[in-house]
Amino acid sequence: MKDAPLILVVDDTPTNLEVVTEALGDAGFEVAIATDGERAIKQATISQPDLILLDVMMPGIDGFETCHRLKATPTTREIPIIFMTALSDTTDKVRGFNLGAVDYVTKPFQEAELLARVTTQLKLRNLQQSLEQQVEQRTAELRAALQQVQQSQVQLVQSEKMALLGQLVAGVAHEINNPINFIHGNLSHVQEYTEDVLSFVQLYQQHSANSAPELQAAAENLDLEFIQHDLPKTLASMKIGTQRIFEIVRSLRTFSRVDESECKAVNIHEGIDSTLLILQHRLKNKPEHPEIQVIRDYGQLPPVACYAGSLNQAFMNILANAIDALEELDAKRTYQEDQNKPSQITIRTSVINHQSVEIAIADNGSGIPKEIQQRIFDPFFTTKPAGKGTGMGMSISHQIITEKHRGKLLCSSTSGKGAEFIIQIPIQQQICAAS
Structure with missing residues (x-):
C-alpha cells in the first residue's frame, strides 16, 4: 500500500512542471512527470498513478488524444484525469469531459485551487473504490447466501425423497412379508401332506393289479408316475422362491433403514x-x-x-x-x-x-x-x-x-x-x- 497518493504531471513546459511538482510535493503527494503524451501513457501504464494532471497543448499527440488513449486502455481507464489548460473555450472543456476528464485547472495556476481540485478528486476516487469493494463484497455474500439457500432447498428435497422412498420400501417390505410368511410357513405342511399322499399312491400302485378298470384308466390319464417324480421338485422350487423373496424383503428393509437418524x-x-x-x-x-x-x-x-x-x-x-x-x-x-x-x-x-x-x-x-x-x-x-x-x-x-x-x-x-x-x-x- 502506498504511503501517499501518486500524481502524474504531464506538461511540455519545464516551468509549469516545476511549479506544479513543488506545490504537490509540499502538500505531501508523490509526483511523477512526463513531458509528452506518449511518455505519459507508458508512465501511467507502469506506475498506475492515483491521478493524472494533463496539459492540453503539447507537441506530438495533444492532451485530448492522450486522454482518449488512456481511457481506451483497461489498465489506465479508471485513473481520474484533470486537464491543465489556458484554453477558456467552453467547447474545448466539453470535449475534455466527453473524453473522460473529471475536472479542469486553468493556467496560470492558483496553488490553493490546484490542491483543492486534486484533493477533491482523490477523495472521490477513494470513495468510489470503497463503494465498489463494498458492492462487490456484498454481491459475493449475497451470491454465496443464495447458493446456500438453493443447496439447502435441494438437500431438503433430496432428504425428503429418500425418507419417502425409505418409508415406501419399508411399507412394501412389510406388506410382502406377511403373505410370504404365510405361504412359506404352510409349504412345510404341504410338503408333509404331499409325501404322505405320494406314499399312499405308491402303496396303492403296488396293490392295483386287481383294481377296477376305471381306477386303472384314471391313473394312466393322470400320469401318476410323472406327478410322483415332479411334485417334490415343484414344492422344493416354491420353497426356494419364498426364500428368495425373504432375501429381497430383508434387503429392502436394510436399504430403507427406518432408523437412519x-x-x-x-x-x-x-x-x-x-x-x-x-x-x-x-x-x-x-x-x-x-x-x-x-x-x-x-x-x-x-x-x-x-x-x-x-x-x-x-x-x-x-x-x-x-x-x-x-x-x-x-x-x-x-x-x-x-x-x-x-x-x-x-x-x-x-x-x-x-x-x-x-x-x-x-x-x-x-x-x-x-x-x-x-x-x-x-x-x-x-x-x-x-x-x-x-x-x-x-x-x-x-x-x-x-x-x-x-x-x-x-x-x-x-x-x-x-x-x-x-x-x-x-x-x-x-x-x-x-x-
Whole structure:
C-alpha cells in the first residue's frame, strides 16, 4: 500500500512542471512527470498513478488524444484525469469531459485551487473504490447466501425423497412379508401332506393289479408316475422362491433403514447389496443397452459405525451416476463392441490402517475429463441435459461422507478407461459415541 497518493504531471513546459511538482510535493503527494503524451501513457501504464494532471497543448499527440488513449486502455481507464489548460473555450472543456476528464485547472495556476481540485478528486476516487469493494463484497455474500439457500432447498428435497422412498420400501417390505410368511410357513405342511399322499399312491400302485378298470384308466390319464417324480421338485422350487423373496424383503428393509437418524454399527456390504437391489432394474439387459455386470470384490469388514440411511443414499448416487455413464457409452457403441467390452461396475471393499474402511466403486465407461473432475462435487454442477439431474447428487454424497461421517470421497478417472469413486470412513465415529 502506498504511503501517499501518486500524481502524474504531464506538461511540455519545464516551468509549469516545476511549479506544479513543488506545490504537490509540499502538500505531501508523490509526483511523477512526463513531458509528452506518449511518455505519459507508458508512465501511467507502469506506475498506475492515483491521478493524472494533463496539459492540453503539447507537441506530438495533444492532451485530448492522450486522454482518449488512456481511457481506451483497461489498465489506465479508471485513473481520474484533470486537464491543465489556458484554453477558456467552453467547447474545448466539453470535449475534455466527453473524453473522460473529471475536472479542469486553468493556467496560470492558483496553488490553493490546484490542491483543492486534486484533493477533491482523490477523495472521490477513494470513495468510489470503497463503494465498489463494498458492492462487490456484498454481491459475493449475497451470491454465496443464495447458493446456500438453493443447496439447502435441494438437500431438503433430496432428504425428503429418500425418507419417502425409505418409508415406501419399508411399507412394501412389510406388506410382502406377511403373505410370504404365510405361504412359506404352510409349504412345510404341504410338503408333509404331499409325501404322505405320494406314499399312499405308491402303496396303492403296488396293490392295483386287481383294481377296477376305471381306477386303472384314471391313473394312466393322470400320469401318476410323472406327478410322483415332479411334485417334490415343484414344492422344493416354491420353497426356494419364498426364500428368495425373504432375501429381497430383508434387503429392502436394510436399504430403507427406518432408523437412519441413528448412528450405529452396521454391515456395509448389506447396505451396498440393498442399494444394488433397488437399482437392479437398471442393471438388467434391455433393448436399448446390454446388461451391466456388477463385480463384488468384498473384503473382510468389521461392523462400521455410521448413519446407514444416509450412507446408502451416497451409494445410490454414486452407483446411479456409474450406470448413467455406462448407458451413455453403450448408446454410442455397436453390438460387437458391447460383446468385446461388456459394461461393468466393480465394487471393492477393504480395511485401511486398521481405523477406516474403503469402498471403491469403479466403472469402465468413458471416464471424466480433468476439467470436470475439479467441479464434480460442486453444488448444482451437472453435465446432464436439462431435466435429467439437479447437479446435487455428488455434492450431497460428498457432504454425507466428509461432514456427516468425517471421511473422504475421492474421484479418479482416466479418459476412455472409466472412473472410480473412493469412499473412506472411520470404523468408529466419535459423534456416534457421543450420542
